[in-house]
Amino acid sequence: MAKYRKIDVRIWIDAKFLALSTEAKLCFMMLLTHPDLTALGAMRTNLRALADDLNWTDETLSKAFGELLANGMIRYDEKSRLAFLPNFVRFNAPENQKVIMGWSKALDLLPECGLKFEVIKMAGDHIFASACNPGVLREYQERFAIPFGIPLPNQEQEQEPKQKQKPEPEPEDNPFQGKKAAEQNFVHENEGSAGPAAAGNADANRDDDGWDSIGPSTGAI
Template identity: 30%
Template sequence: MYTRVESRFWQDEKMRAVSDDVRYLMLYLLTSPHRNIIGFYFLPLPYACFDLGWDEKRFMKALQELLSAGLIRYDKQVHVVLVKNYLKHNPLENPNQVKSAIEKIKEIPETPLFQDFLEIVKQLDKPLYKPLIEHLHKRLPKPGTGSGTGTGSGSGSGEEDSPNPPGPDAPQEPHVPLDDNKNEPKYTEDSPPYRAAIYLRNRILENNPRARVPDDDPGDPLLQKWAQEMDRLHRLGPPGGDQGYNWHEIRQLIDFSQDDEFWRANILSAGKLREKCVQLENQMKRNAAKARGHPTMSKNVANALRLVEKYNQEEGGYS
């Protein structure tokens, strides 16, 4: 992926006023391997620390300085970064790129930064961006639907984060209406179970484009079944269980199942993922233990693994 970084980056008044680490971090955010075409993407701290070869303290110090300079926004709850001038210097140039941008937005967990991004896009004042603006309006919370009016204990629906991409403490899952015909949940495009099902679908297709998967359509009964299995995996865990996985953990299960040579040939549906989730989890832990104990592991890798383990304990897992 190509990103335009103008030479005047180094003469910019704000860049000249910050430390070397802050300039380096800003350049990293513009060219990160995790970025997308809109400069609004999922970036957990361990990812960035590993890429930069920094420890957590160094990263957080530079991040705070960037935030104070007003160059970026970062949602620490769901680990999403917004580079404010990214689209100004890397504009979308055709309808296909706008469609791609909308797809990228669908992958971002619920975050207040959607409102900031919407304002940025509006200020650019490009007719080409109209579909993007319309989609962003759909992603914003509707009046009267916030979680602050609930009468429960404050724990919401339990949707601490989002699977595609996930992050902890995300807003409450959107209301899932009932299917009038079957009286069963109909999972919408904005619901975490649906996004988890789509993520598994896409990972399977990456490995084998001929694989039998549901259509990317909320009306597809098979996709609804997959979403239902993801919902059960989240609430209940394996069949017969009563302890579910958070959305970070579910994404980890999906990624491991599709990255592993053995499991990618066996996990070809949401139902199979749920059936084998405990075996997948156990093997993931064994692999992580072997990596931590490897005598030739670099200091950078070891540091990243410690950060991931820390955040798993504190926030319920990382994707």
């Protein structure tokens, strides 16, 4: 097991940690620095053993441990006796591929149960969120993601169905557009062929005051 662990000093200003009882704080710090804790932040233990480590009664340990469970600071499978600190890898991210290789040995020390799968999955979530170097990500994928069938964050995004864009409707043919253009051409052709005679007829229909005999245009036609 690793002899050294990283502990964020901001834990002493964290609201969740400060809200714990003194016994729960000590229990959490003991778990965080426990010599049996693996590099994945998990270990095989039971409440009786933890009570002995702290020289506490079972009742005192059970109460403090219950606070940690209620606040999501630890997960525990009582049947398999697997304890897990879900945020451990977040603050102890692997620095190189050798650390990931060491995770394989650490995983072998954990009992088989559903929580064991969560241990390795959450470790992967943390290293992807921390944007580790490509070598670390590739090592995790080859050793854990593929064998355990763990979907990687980028794969989950690719599997999301793409929204199909609706094709833009083609412009409908306007049946009146061609008719209107034909009428305009007809008018221009008649105006050109009428010549002086048409102009003379127009003058004949005009009154002395300049108005057409049928009155001014209203624009209705």
